[in-house]
Amino acid sequence: MEAVTSVLRRVRVVVGSIGDDIHVVGITLLGHALRNAGADVIQLGIQTSPEEFVAAAVTEDADAVFVSSSNGHAGIFCPELVAGLREAGADPILYVGxxxxxxAATPWDEVRERFARMGFDRVYPPRTLPDQAVRDLADDLRARGSQNA
Ligand code: B12
Known part of the structure; x- marks a missing residue:
């Protein structure tokens, strides 16, 4: 992970479970993986409102926001988060998983399409390993021509 570690050094990422979601294990692992890869992680924890995500992204000048949702309510809260970021003029890379x-019967392509249309840069299926997100963040920062890349 050495190459990734140097790419993510000084990168600021916001992580949390959105809305009424109380599932904490996924975001905990994700936060650790990003921190181990060198990122500054602002961990918002569970039951984070869209407004709290937006406030953190703006205040912390986040390069990326990682939204987790396990309880099936992502579709209710995520549009408000994306709209709030746009309203605030913030443009972090947006991930949801x-x-x-x-x-579970909803075809994955439909789910991915829905969240991509909302404005998420990457939409992850269940059981995505945190290392995948770390690699994707490094690639996306390079693609954006980030000074950190
Ligand atoms: C443990 C658990 C609970 C615990 C949570 C304890 C806690 N504080 O975390 C308790 C018992 C409290 C609970 C409650 C509920 N749960 Co629950 N829970 C689970 C269970 C069994 C495991 C979740 C877990 O911790 N997995 C381990 C972690 C490591 O995996 P993960 O969360 O999937 O995350 C991985 C990846 O997805 C990834 N990841 C996660 N988020 C993101 C985001 C990004 C951007 C990226 C890149 C990656 C990423 O990172 C992790 C590492 O690989 C799952 C079923 C399952 N086997 O997944 C159901 C499950 C998530 N729960 C479910 C439900 C329905 C509920 C309840 C609504 C039940 C109820 N009727 O009350 C409530 C939720 C209440 C609420 N307000 O949120 C459903 C959700 C179904 C849906 N989406 O339609 C599931 C899938 C069970 C099922 N098959 O029905 N739950």
Whole structure:
């Protein structure tokens, strides 16, 4: 991970579970992985409102926001988060993952499309390993021509 570590040094990321979601294990692992890869992690924890995500992204001048949702309510809260960021003029790279649909029967392509249309740069299926997100963040920062890349 040495190459990734140097890419993520000084990168600021906001992590949390959105809305009424109380699932904490996924965001904890994700936060650790990002921190171990060199990022400054602002961990908002569970039950984070869209407004709290926006406030943290703006105040912390975040390069990226990682939204987790496991309880199936992501579709309710995520549009407000994206709208709030746009309203605030903030443009962090946006990631969402966890268990994004209410029913496992919903085809994954439909779920991914829905969140991509909302404005998320990457939409992750259940059981995505944190290392995947770390690698993608490094790639996305390079693609944006970040000074950290
Ligand atoms: C443990 C658990 C609980 C615990 C949570 C304890 C806690 N404080 O964390 C308790 C018992 C409290 C609980 C409650 C509920 N739960 Co629950 N829970 C689970 C369970 C069994 C495991 C979740 C977990 O910790 N997994 C371990 C971590 C490591 O994995 P993970 O969360 O999937 O995250 C991984 C990846 O997805 C990734 N990841 C996660 N987020 C993100 C975000 C990004 C950007 C990226 C890149 C990656 C990423 O990182 C992790 C590492 O790989 C799952 C089923 C399952 N097997 O997944 C159900 C599950 C998530 N729960 C479910 C439900 C429905 C509920 C309840 C609504 C039940 C109820 N009727 O009350 C409530 C939620 C209440 C609320 N307000 O949120 C459903 C959700 C279904 C849906 N989405 O439609 C699931 C899928 C069970 C099921 N099959 O029905 N739950």
């Amino acid at each position: 966890g268990n994004l649909s209410v029913s």
